[in-house]
Amino acid sequence: MSDNRSRKRAPRRDDDAPRPTVNPRRIAFDAIRAVTADNAYANIVLPRMINETGHTGRDAGLITELTYGTLRSLGTLERILAAASGRDVRELQQDLLDALCLGAYQLLYMRIPAHAAVATTVSLVKAAVSPRVSGLANAVLRKVAAKDLDQWCEDLATGDRLHDLSLRHAHPEWIAREFEAVLGPEELAPALAADNVAPPVHLCAKPGRITKGDLSRETRGGLHGQYSPYAVYLPGGDPGRIRAVATGLAHVQDEGSQLVAVALAEAPLEGPDAAWVDLCAGPGGKTGLLGALAAERGARLDAVEVQPHRAELVAKAAKGLPVTVHTGDGRLFGEPGSADRVLVDAPCSGLGALRRRPEARWRKQRSDLDALVPLQRELLAAGLRLARKGGLVAYVTCSPVLDETSEAVESVLKAGGAELVRPDWLLDRVPDSARGDFVQLWPHRHGTDAMFMALLRKTGNR
Ligand SMILES: C[S@@+](CC[C@H](N)C(=O)[O-])C[C@H]1O[C@@H](n2cnc3c(N)ncnc32)[C@H](O)[C@@H]1O
Numbered sequence: 001m002s003d004n005r006s007r008k009r010a011p012r013r014d015d016d017a018p019r020p021t022v023n024p025r026r027i028a029f030d031a032i033r034a035v036t037a038d039n040a041y042a043n044i045v046l047p048r049m050i051n052e053t054g055h056t057g058r059d060a061g062l063i064t065e066l067t068y069g070t071l072r073s074l075g076t077l078e079r080i081l082a083a084a085s086g087r088d089v090r091e092l093q094q095d096l097l098d099a100l101c102l103g104a105y106q107l108l109y110m111r112i113p114a115h116a117a118v119a120t121t122v123s124l125v126k127a128a129v130s131p132r133v134s135g136l137a138n139a140v141l142r143k144v145a146a147k148d149l150d151q152w153c154e155d156l157a158t159g160d161r162l163h164d165l166s167l168r169h170a171h172p173e174w175i176a177r178e179f180e181a182v183l184g185p186e187e188l189a190p191a192l193a194a195d196n197v198a199p200p201v202h203l204c205a206k207p208g209r210i211t212k213g214d215l216s217r218e219t220r221g222g223l224h225g226q227y228s229p230y231a232v233y234l235p236g237g238d239p240g241r242i243r244a245v246a247t248g249l250a251h252v253q254d255e256g257s258q259l260v261a262v263a264l265a266e267a268p269l270e271g272p273d274a275a276w277v278d279l280c281a282g283p284g285g286k287t288g289l290l291g292a293l294a295a296e297r298g299a300r301l302d303a304v305e306v307q308p309h310r311a312e313l314v315a316k317a318a319k320g321l322p323v324t325v326h327t328g329d330g331r332l333f334g335e336p337g338s339a340d341r342v343l344v345d346a347p348c349s350g351l352g353a354l355r356r357r358p359e360a361r362w363r364k365q366r367s368d369l370d371a372l373v374p375l376q377r378e379l380l381a382a383g384l385r386l387a388r389k390g391g392l393v394a395y396v397t398c399s400p401v402l403d404e405t406s407e408a409v410e411s412v413l414k415a416g417g418a419e420l421v422r423p424d425w426l427l428d429r430v431p432d433s434a435r436g437d438f439v440q441l442w443p444h445r446h447g448t449d450a451m452f453m454a455l456l457r458k459t460g461n462r
Pocket of ligand 1: 257279280281282283284285286287304305306307310328329330331345346347348398
């Protein structure tokens with residue numbers, strides 16, 4: 001018997017679990033294909049693929065970086081690939097283009113040696129696309145590798161500031177223009193750059209259910225949130241494995257989302273304060289927090305959601321809380337003048353949460369706003385109708401776009417019967433969050449999604 005065979009085997013990492021056999025780059029490629037060919041969402045398909053193929057730890061991290069990074073940078077990668085190949089990349093078959101983007105991402109954004117990035121991508125093309133195009137892939141990627149990202153961006157710059165910043169930070173130009181209209185030119189680059197950094201997971205300790213201290217201990221050292229009295233930052237790992245999350249005492253929720261919900265609950269209100277409404281509730285993050293606050297105050301919350309499957313999620317989030325879930329159109333809900341506090345967390349472009357959905361920026365179009373903007377205004381008007389005289393309405397979007405935010409509020413205010421109120425609770429605790437009397441949070445300033453909030457008080461009877 002040889003020495004090798006007589007030596008005891010080192011215990012395996014996870015007992016009997018088989019070692020993953022699918023190559024991480026192949027999984028990243030398959031996930032990118034699912035997004036580009038089947039319109040899948042990376043944050044849904046990728047965790048499933050990683051799980052099914054048994055990758056953990058550093059491998060899982062590499063697969064996530066390859067997939068999310070490539071998808072976030074698609075527009076810029078395609079521009080560089082077009083220049084390197086001297087052709088319109090839309091003429092290439094989509095699976096080849098996806099593989100080239102994955103290879104170019106490794107060359108330009110990761111510290112993977114060029115020879116390894118080119119060789120692994122060419123092998124991937126042979127196996128997953130066609131051996132016939134592997135020579136083309138090799139030639140194009142070698143050209144990409146000849147320059148770094150800064151040099152490519154310099155070569156492709158036109159001198160138009162918005163164009164050049166959009167290219168450097170991988171955003172469609174129209175989105176950069178919308179951000180600049182709110183922020184001005186100075187802060188545009190940091191705002192775009194912040195969208196390319198994966199956000200940490202924020203947890204919300206439901207008030208009256210678990211304290212921040214206990215939740216932090218359960219997460220093994222999660223820091224308390226900077227601004228929200230209920231936020232704990234998850235230091236790492238799967239939030240579903242935290243007992244408080246699994247049992248509904250806490251939930252995953254961006255700190256900015258927590259802040260706007262609490263700001264509505266904390267705003268001073270004269271008169272009765274027992275009837276609260278969440279008019280656009282799905283999937284129920286803010287319902288869970290507002291419902292817990294309502295329980296502490298002896299109030300009740302009606303949560304309205306138009307999509308039945310999202311209403312089911314709201315019911316789950318509100319379990320054990322004084323919340324009634326209604327499936328229906330918020331524009332038609334309830335008795336006028338019956339509510340003390342109303343949240344209108346309107347469906348929006350979601351441009352304030354681009355950090356979370358890597359492919360989203362390339363799928364969205366300015367024309368998406370054509371249908372959203374009138375709906376947002378109708379929902380805000382419905383929220384005001386529902387409020388009693390003196391009652392409060394918070395209008396919230398996860399977008400900083402002017403059309404969806406201050407302009408929506410100003411247009412509804414023109415009809416009369418309501419006034420703008422300064423949400424002092426939030427503005428006083430979060431530096432640089434005021435835009436006039438509105439709240440505008442930003443990833444690069446606050447580490448939260450770019451949530452917008454306006455607080456209105458109903459002054460009329462109708
Ligand atoms: C921005 S999301 C709300 C997020 C939610 N408040 C949370 O914190 O989890 C907007 C929601 O409004 C719903 N919605 C869209 N149109 C609606 C309508 N007319 N009435 C009620 N809900 C509507 C969408 O289906 C979506 O679930």
